[in-house]
Amino acid sequence: xxxxxxSDSEKTFIIHGVEDNLRCDGRGCLDYRHIELELGAAPNxxxxxxxRIANTDVLVGIKAEIAAPDHAAPDRGRIExxxxxxxxxxxxxxGTGGDELGQQIAGALAEAYVSxxxxxxxSLCIVKNQQVWVLFVDILILxxxxxxxxxxxxxxKAALYDLRIPKLTVxxxxxxxxxxxxxxxxxxxxxxxxxxxxxxxxxxKIGSQFVVDVSQEEAECSTVNMCCAIAPNGRMATxxxxxxxxxxxxxxxxxxxxxxxxxxxxxxxxxKQFVKAQELSGRxxxxxx
Amino acid sequence: xxxxxxxxxxxxxxxxxxxxxxxxxxxTRAKIVVxxxxxxxxxxxxxxxxxxxxxDENGLLSAVAGVVEKVNKLITxxxxxxxxxxxxxxxxxxxxxQVCQKLWKVDxxxxxxxxxxLHSVNLPGGELRRKSIEDELLMSQYLIDGDLVSAEVQNxxxxxxxxxxxxxxxxxxxxxxxxxxxxxSLVKRCKTHFHNLPNGVHLVIGLNGFLWITHEGxxxxxxxxxxxxxxxxxxxxxxxxxxxxxxxLSRYNIMLYDTTILYAYEISTDYSxxxxxxxxxxMEVAHLTRQKLQLEG
Numbered sequence: 107x108x109x110x111x112x113s114d115s116e117k118t119f120i121i122h123g124v125e126d127n128l129r130c131d132g133r134g135c136l137d138y139r140h141i142e143l144e145l146g147a148a149p150n151x152x153x154x155x156x157x158r159i160a161n162t163d164v165l166v167g168i169k170a171e172i173a174a175p176d177h178a179a180p181d182r183g184r185i186e187x188x189x190x191x192x193x194x195x196x197x198x199x200x201g202t203g204g205d206e207l208g209q210q211i212a213g214a215l216a217e218a219y220v221s222x223x224x225x226x227x228x229s230l231c232i233v234k235n236q237q238v239w240v241l242f243v244d245i246l247i248l249x250x251x252x253x254x255x256x257x258x259x260x261x262x263k264a265a266l267y268d269l270r271i272p273k274l275t276v277x278x279x280x281x282x283x284x285x286x287x288x289x290x291x292x293x294x295x296x297x298x299x300x301x302x303x304x305x306x307x308x309x310x311k312i313g314s315q316f317v318v319d320v321s322q323e324e325a326e327c328s329t330v331n332m333c334c335a336i337a338p339n340g341r342m343a344t345x346x347x348x349x350x351x352x353x354x355x356x357x358x359x360x361x362x363x364x365x366x367x368x369x370x371x372x373x374x375x376x377x378k379q380f381v382k383a384q385e386l387s388g389r390x391x392x393x394x395x
Numbered sequence: 396x397x398x399x400x401x402x403x404x405x406x407x408x409x410x411x412x413x414x415x416x417x418x419x420x421x422x423t424r425a426k427i428v429v430x431x432x433x434x435x436x437x438x439x440x441x442x443x444x445x446x447x448x449x450x451d452e453n454g455l456l457s458a459v460a461g462v463v464e465k466v467n468k469l470i471t472x473x474x475x476x477x478x479x480x481x482x483x484x485x486x487x488x489x490x491x492x493q494v495c496q497k498l499w500k501v502d503x504x505x506x507x508x509x510x511x512x513l514h515s516v517n518l519p520g521g522e523l524r525r526k527s528i529e530d531e532l533l534m535s536q537y538l539i540d541g542d543l544v545s546a547e548v549q550n551x552x553x554x555x556x557x558x559x560x561x562x563x564x565x566x567x568x569x570x571x572x573x574x575x576x577x578x579x580s581l582v583k584r585c586k587t588h589f590h591n592l593p594n595g596v597h598l599v600i601g602l603n604g605f606l607w608i609t610h611e612g613x614x615x616x617x618x619x620x621x622x623x624x625x626x627x628x629x630x631x632x633x634x635x636x637x638x639x640x641x642x643x644l645s646r647y648n649i650m651l652y653d654t655t656i657l658y659a660y661e662i663s664t665d666y667s668x669x670x671x672x673x674x675x676x677x678m679e680v681a682h683l684t685r686q687k688l689q690l691e692g
Binding site: 111112113114115116118119122123126128129130131132133134137138139140141142143144156158160371372375376378379382383386 | 402491625626
């Protein structure tokens with residue numbers, strides 16, 4: 107991760123601030139910065155979105171393609187994540203510099219989406235054993251400003267919300283082989299059931315407190331980060347711990363409960379705007395605002 | 396708490412008003428905005444100034460994105476967005492990025508890292524003498540990567556290399572507080588760049604666009620010993636508010652100096668500190684500050 111240099115006394119200031127529940131920018135420990143989003147940011151994609159939390163800027167495009175299914179899951183579609191950290195976000199990411207972090211994020215997302223409880227990929231099956239929809243999720247990170255995982259997962263969820271897959275009809279041909287026919291009307295499209303798709307809520311431990319939506323400076327002061335993927339119903343898809351510190355079992359449980367609570371509230375707030383954003387989808391202001 | 400997470404749409408950003416504000420302040424004179432590579436003139440009678448270059452067949456071209464300025468025969472392009480251009484005597488705030496032999500490399504937001512030589516700092520204890528090899532070995536105990544310093548530009552070399560000095564008690568290592576980075580073009584050159592605001596905040600406005608916000612007690616303490624005492628809640632509130640106010644002003648391109656910051660601080664007291672992160676409130680504060688400035692000025 108691109109690290110920001112922060113002096114010891116600045117760290118002291120931040121840590122004391124967290125203890126007083128007054129962070130550097132005046133937020134409390136559990137306050138988010140405002141999240142901005144739009145759907146249909148890239149009109150060439152099957153589904154796309156653009157999310158910005160303060161300085162963190164994420165662009166997501168999903169391309170749906172027809173391919174053969176996995177042998178292990180012949181009746182389910184696939185979803186694959188690719189994360190590209192642009193050198194624009196940090197010069198360190200130039201060339202292959204961002205690959206490691208990109209793979210980490212892609213791995214975390216794949217893990218969060220693996221269960222069909224959260225995203226049922228069986229609706230993406232066209233012909234069992236032969237043809238399924240594969241969703242290629244391309245995530246472009248344009249700027250860094252803290253809480254990257256949260257922003258990425260929100261953007262992915264928004265892009266899935268925007269996703270439109272052409273309607274297909276399968277008929278058995280004369281030779282007994284299935285034939286796939288794409289509807290002539292491009293507007294008959296099927297949205298994916300994404301009601302249960304999880305989002306990441308990252309809790310960072312600064313001092314003895316858990317803090318949500320950390321800025322880059324604060325991230326430098328945190329000892330341990332709990333990254334929890336929470337579904338709208340409060341179910342936890344996956345958890346991940348990053349950072350050098352350790353967590354006491356008691357505080358771990360406290361963190362998980364807190365993440366659950368915040369996750370549910372986050373989904374509620376997001377859903378409201380998704381509905382609004384959908385009406386405006388495609389009428390983008392351009393992502394370089 | 397977490398119940399009110401503010402999610403909004405990009406389309407709800409109000410862009411028209413801020414643009415209207417700016418055009419009002421750009422003056423009535425029409426400005427020519429150019430991008431890199433735009434031909435400014437093919438007339439050979441002009442002199443090439445900063446931000447321009449000559450090409451045989453195309454005449455005078457712009458090297459940066461900005462506005463064309465003409466003084467008699469001299470054409471310059473003033474960039475819209477620029478890195479810090481150091482000048483001798485500038486007060487700057489910088490971050491140490493490397494400890495080298497006999498010097499520290501300091502990031503001041505310029506094109507190159509500035510150098511803070513060992514012989515241009517005051518040693519802890521204040522004794523004045525030639526720096527020995529022992530001092531060189533102890534350099535990293537005084538300033539280390541990530542530390543912030545306030546300093547003055549001592550010299551700008553022909554190749555743009557900058558050296559700093561802290562040979563004054565007001566300069567030196569910075570302790571607890573908050574750093575804000577803004578565009579260097581927003582900082583107004585003033586008689587003094589160290590301010591004690593009435594709200595108990597001590598402000599160092601670096602001409603490189605780095606603003607250091609701390610409390611008065613910190614400013615009086617020595618620049619050598621680390622003070623890790625807790626900042627009391629009230630002072631912390633003032634520091635946080637000042638920080639958010641500065642960000643609001645910079646977002647709406649208002650020049651930063653003690654008066655504007657104080658005005659905006661007074662105006663901002665109608666809102667909570669966290670509210671100042673919201674774009675509509677930032678705009679409101681910036682707008683009212685601008686009005687107040689016009690009234691008083």
